[in-house]
Amino acid sequence: MTERARLKETLERLYREEIAGQPGSGYLREHAAPNFIDAQVRTFEWYRPWVPARGAVLDWGANHGPDSCLIRATSGDAVDLHACDFPEPGRYPVFHAFSNAEYRRLEDVVAMPYDANAFDAVIASGVLEHTAMDDESLKELHRIMKPGAPLVISYLPNWLSVQEWKLRVIDKRDFHKRRYSIAGTIALLKRRGFEPKVWGYHSFFWERRLERLGFSAPASERLARWLRKLPIDVIKPTLWFIAVKVNGF
Numbered sequence: 001m002t003e004r005a006r007l008k009e010t011l012e013r014l015y016r017e018e019i020a021g022q023p024g025s026g027y028l029r030e031h032a033a034p035n036f037i038d039a040q041v042r043t044f045e046w047y048r049p050w051v052p053a054r055g056a057v058l059d060w061g062a063n064h065g066p067d068s069c070l071i072r073a074t075s076g077d078a079v080d081l082h083a084c085d086f087p088e089p090g091r092y093p094v095f096h097a098f099s100n101a102e103y104r105r106l107e108d109v110v111a112m113p114y115d116a117n118a119f120d121a122v123i124a125s126g127v128l129e130h131t132a133m134d135d136e137s138l139k140e141l142h143r144i145m146k147p148g149a150p151l152v153i154s155y156l157p158n159w160l161s162v163q164e165w166k167l168r169v170i171d172k173r174d175f176h177k178r179r180y181s182i183a184g185t186i187a188l189l190k191r192r193g194f195e196p197k198v199w200g201y202h203s204f205f206w207e208r209r210l211e212r213l214g215f216s217a218p219a220s221e222r223l224a225r226w227l228r229k230l231p232i233d234v235i236k237p238t239l240w241f242i243a244v245k246v247n248g249f
Contacts, residue, residue, distance in 0.1 A: 007041045008041050010070075010073050011040060011070075014069060015028060018093075019032060043202060044071075046154075047123070047240070047242065051071060053079075054079065055079065056118060057081055057119065057122070057123065058083070058114070058118075059081070059125075060124050061126070061127030062103070064091075064095040066125075067123050068081055068095075072099045082102045082104070082119070083101040083102070083104075084105070088105055089105060110132070116144060117146045118145075119144055124151060126154065127153075129157050129177075129179070134178065135191065139193075142192055142245055148246075149244065150243070151189075151241075151244070151245065152240075153185075153239075153241040156180050157179040158239050185199070189241065189243045194245060197244060199239065199241040200240055201238070201240070202239065
């Protein structure tokens, strides 16, 4: 079994067990869908090189904590794993028990209950767009991170995405109020003391279709990397960034 398959199997099992205790949770059922789990694991594979082998890592806005679980599944006990969000502790016992992250409930929309320079990395998966004040939240992250520590931002809504437009205009869903461009996000990160290192689009549109056509996973990913460079941003629903904390430019 490949590591990707093992990680997907791990998340599938955690979702089954968590849903068994919360059968009415539409949120868990939505995120347990195969395409969600596939995207979660592929995204983790992208940012995994930036997760330190040792040290303190914070899963900011973790909720049930799938990222925490993937980090624990691959890093074991070498990482001092922390997580925080607004839900009360114990809401997702299966996921939280597996990740064994030190979970803290947030009491403020910006301030976080951590010391300055506490973390060697912060994972922000689908979080920044939901904050009350994204610039102030980034300022607080800067405070609690060590100099040079990476900030991993994923699933940031792409302002050009046709999927975002459809959800808001056609489906009439109360969806993302704040959307981002690459240039605007780079400027935002720099204003709050982060130096963007790499960035791109989250879209497994090409991989999934190539695999359905019979391409192997490695071949589909090689082709997809080339296809993602095509100037058709409307089919790329979300953005990702890796930025590091700096104390001055």
